Each structure stands twice: as structure tokens, then as C-alpha cells.
């Protein structure tokens with residue numbers, strides 16, 4: 086087994102002549118693509134096919150280079166050659182996206198796009214994406230203002246988004262007389278000592294005062310700019326624009342919220358039961374949302390984690406088990422924390438080689454094993470996507486966390502089945518802490534963002550108004566599950582997701598992905614082994630159509646609440662069991 090990932094599959098280091106050659110070729114290849122799109126060719130099918138081939142081969146080249154750069158940076162932040170590649174890569178990505186805009190205008194200009202697509206087998210395989218390109222042309226910025234608007238955005242919303250990041254990164258909280266970073270004080274929400282959690286919460290809330298005014302300006306301005314962009318692009322507001330890029334309809338989103346709203350009373354009962362276990366009579370205070378219940382002292386060596394994962398997932402699908410064994414054996418995973426390595430975990434796939442690379446900061450807890458299962462779920466999804474052309478692998482945000490959530494659910498079900506009631510309570514709490522974030526907290530964020538966006542037509546919200554609106558949103562979602570006296574009026578300053586200029590409403594995709602993965606798992610439990618090929622087929626087509634059509638093709642209707650009720654029901658069941666076990670204590 087290897088515990089450092091192997092990047093030599095991409096290049097033999099940054100001194101590899103192949104790396105220099107590919108970096109050099111990049112601008113020429115982009116220029117060739119630009120010329121191809123601008124060039125005259127009366128045979129539209131032939132021209133389109135040439136452009137498609139050029140885009141796809143450029144995509145593969147850029148993926149290889151970008152993975153080399155990005156993966157190196159993520160384990161060695163100061164790597165000089167990886168950092169030096171950043172600017173030319175950013176420039177290349179921007180140039181390619183301009184080529185894509187030009188390509189979409191070309192496709193939209195064709196008199197009979199359907200006939201062009203039908204004339205070539207390879208174009209037919211990519212029909213959905215080609216039609217989407219043409220459709221997007223209607224939503225490009227008008228050509229004459231595209232460049233200045235994008236430039237203004239660099240000094241507008243994007244600059245404010247960077248400012249927000251700097252405000253957060255330099256903010257310190259006074260915890261018991263000591264100034265500590267915001268991330269450190271927030272990390273104490275998981276501390277087993279209740280006094281630490283409470284003091285940390287109070288220190289955190291107090292420290293936002295120092296940055297609340299610039300934060301409120303950033304938030305209002307980014308949302309106001311988003312509304313302007315949506316209007317310029319011909320969308321009916323920010324949410325409409327986000328739904329379009331998510332390939333999702335408002336009806337489907339509402340079907341999901343309906344099922345979540347119906348489940349809120351039972352999820353609130355879980356918060357109250359957790360509160361009682363921790364000695365609170367009036368609902369859970371915000372600072373105890375992440376409090377650990379019981380002790381999970383069990384740890385796993387990486388070898389034990391590997392054996393457990395391969396064992397559990399081979400039972401689900403031998404293909405998945407085999408891929409996991411390969412991942413550990415062939416250096417797909419960078420396992421342990423080390424100096425200069427960033428925190429967290431992620432998975433990144435390479436289409437050309439049909440492999441993935443996974444970064445984790447493994448320390449041996451069950452939650453670390455679950456993280457491995459999660460990231461290996463992404464890797465399995467990448468593997469299935471390899472069945473379709475690379476142009477059809479672009480997965481919309483709401484589906485991106487499906488396979489990862491699915492794997493987490495498989496593992497937690499397996500572990501829970503063998504647990505004592507004491508362990509079960511701990512495991513249930515860990516699962517519910519995460520799932521209620523995905524459902525209840527995300528619902529509050531969605532409601533909050535809607536209000537902030539709506540206000541922009543009329544005024545920028547003051548700090549007081551933002552705090553009040555956040556508390557209102559928490560009341561709508563958490564209700565009596567949270568102690569009304571101890572909530573979090575500054576969650577809007579805390580979560581970076583509100584400040585992305587490219588991804589507005591970066592909240593509902595979490596709920597969608599989390600619940601969709603659980604809903605699929607419920608189907609697997611009901612249907613057994615016959616569901617496995619259906620599941621793999623579904624994963625392979627995540628980038629091939631609208632979300633409604635992709636899911637309908639395997640008999641799942643996401644447009645009405647029924648499927649969502651199934652998914653939500655699996656969490657509600659856990660909440661009921663938790664309340665039962667908690668009350669028995």
C-alpha cells in the first residue's frame with residue numbers, strides 16, 4: 086500500500102521535458118481552437134466536429150497540467166514551480182471559456198442545428214451539450230460589453246469576495262483572554278468540554294462585531310452585482326440563473342423543500358433530545374449543535390481502514406471494491422497530514438487515464454474512514470463517467486455529492502449494524518449532526534439568501550437587518566429545536582458560500598446531493614443487487630442531460646415530493662431512534 090499519492094503518472098516532476106512541452110503548447114492550441122471557430126467552413130457538421138475534437142483534446146491536456154499543478158500545491162503550498170504555473174493556467178482557462186462563448190454563438194447561428202448534429206455520429210453522442218451551448222448563447226453577456234463587464238467584475242464583486250476572505254483569515258477571537266484565529270475558535274464547537282464550547286461560541290459571536298460593517302457591504306454588493314449580471318444575461322434573477330446552470334427546475338427544488346419542511350418537526354425533536362442529554366430544557370443552544378455525544382475512542386490504522394472499506398464495498402459492488410483496492414495499492418491517495426499540506430479532503434479525477442487522486446488528512450477516527458469512503462465515492466463516479474465523451478462529464482452542482490453521500494451511508498449503515506446501544510447513540514448523533522446541517526441549516530441559508538437578494542431591488546441591508554433576517558431564517562428551519570435565546574445572528578458573516586460571485590445560492594446543492602444520495606441508498610435497500618447496474622448507469626450520465634431527465638431515465642421522479650420523502654424518511658428514522666435511545670438513558 087502507498088500512503089503518498091503518485092503524480093508521476095502525469096509528469097515525472099516539473100523538470101520533465103514533457104511538462105515544459107505541454108505548457109508551451111497550451112497557448113498555441115488555444116489559438117488554433119479560436120481560429121477554427123472563427124474560420125469559414127460551409128460544411129457546418131464538419132466544422133462542428135473539428136471544434137468538438139479540438140475542445141476535447143484541449144480539455145484533456147489542461148486537465149493533466151492543472152492536476153499536476155493543483156495536486157502539488159495542495160500538499161506543498163510553497164512549491165515554486167507549481168505556484169509559477171498558476172498564472173498561465175488561469176489565463177488558459179479564461180481564454181478557453183471565451184472560445185466556448187464563441188462556439189456557443191456559432192452553434193446558435195446555425196439554421197438547423199438538429200440536422201448538423203444528426204449528420205455525425207460523434208456529434209449525436211454529444212447532442213445534449215451541443216444544444217445547451219446553443220441555448221447558452223441567448224444568455225451570454227452581449228458581445229460588445231462582455232469584456233468590460235468581466236473586467237469591472239474583477240474590481241467589483243470578485244474583489245469584494247477576496248476582501249471577505251481576508252477579513253475572515255485575519256479575524257481573531259478573544260477566547261479566555263487569548264486572541265486566537267476564527268477557525269480555531271470555531272473548531273472548539275466539537276470539544277467534549279461543555280464550558281469550552283460555550284466560551285468559544287461567545288468569543289466567536291463577539292469577534293464578528295469587528296468586521297460586521299465591511300462584511301455587510303461585501304454581501305449586499307455581491308448579491309446586487311449578481312442581480313445585475315442575471316438581468317444582463319436575460320435571466321429572471323439570481324435564482325433563475327443558478328437553476329439554469331444547475332440544469333434543474335424550480336419545481337424540482339420546491340419538491341425537495343416540501344419534503345424537508347414536512348420532516349422539520351421530527352428533526353427538531355432530535356435537537357431537543359440532544360439538548361436534554363446535555364442538560365438543556367429549552368432546546369439545543371447553538372453552541373451545542375456539534376457537541377459530541379458519548380465517546381468514540383475507536384481508531385483504525387490505514388490498513389484496517391483499507392480492509393474494512395474494500396470488504397464493505399465489495400459486497401455492494403465488486404467493481405467498487407476492486408477500484409478501492411487499486412486506489413490504496415497504486416498511490417491514488419495522499420493519506421496523512423504533513424507540513425505545508427492543506428486541510429480537509431477532496432477527490433480529483435483524470436478522464437484520459439481513468440484514474441482519480443484523493444487527498445485526506447487521516448488521523449484514524451471513524452469519521453476519517455468515512456471521509457475516505459466519501460472521496461472514494463467521487464472516484465467511483467469519475468470511473469463511471471468515463472463511459473461517455475469527456476464533453477458530457479460536466480456534472481451539475483446538485484448531483485456532485487451523490488456518490489460520496491451514497492458511500493457514507495453504506496459505511497455508516499454497516500458500522501451501526503454491529504454497534505452496542507451506547508455506540509449506536511454516538512453513531513446516530515454523528516450522522517444526524519451532518520444530515521441536519523444538510524437539511525435544516527441549509528434550508529435556513531436558502532431562506533436567508535432569498536431575503537437578501539430580494540432586498541437589493543430596494544436597499545442594501547444594514548447589519549441589524551442582516552442579523553435579524555438570519556435569526557428569522559433560523560426560526561423558520563430550526564424552530565423549537567434550538568434554544569431561542571442562543572442562536573447565531575452572524576452565520577451570514579461566517580459562511581463563505583454567500584460571497585461567491587460565480588455560485589449564488591451555493592446552499593441548496595448540498596441538500597439536493599445529500600438527500601439524493603440517501604434516496605438512492607433507500608432504493609438499493611429495497612431492490613438489492615439489481616439496483617447496482619442501474620446506479621452505475623445513472624452515475625455515468627450525470628453530465629448528459631438535465632437533472633430531471635437523467636433521473637427519470639432510471640425511473641426516479643425528482644419533480645414531485647414522493648422520492649424526496651423516501652430520502653428524508655431515512656433521516657427521520659434515525660432521528661426517531663435517537664430520541665428513543667436518548668429517552669431510555
Ligand SMILES: [Zn+2]
Pocket residue numbers: 459463486489
Ligand atoms: Zn464531496
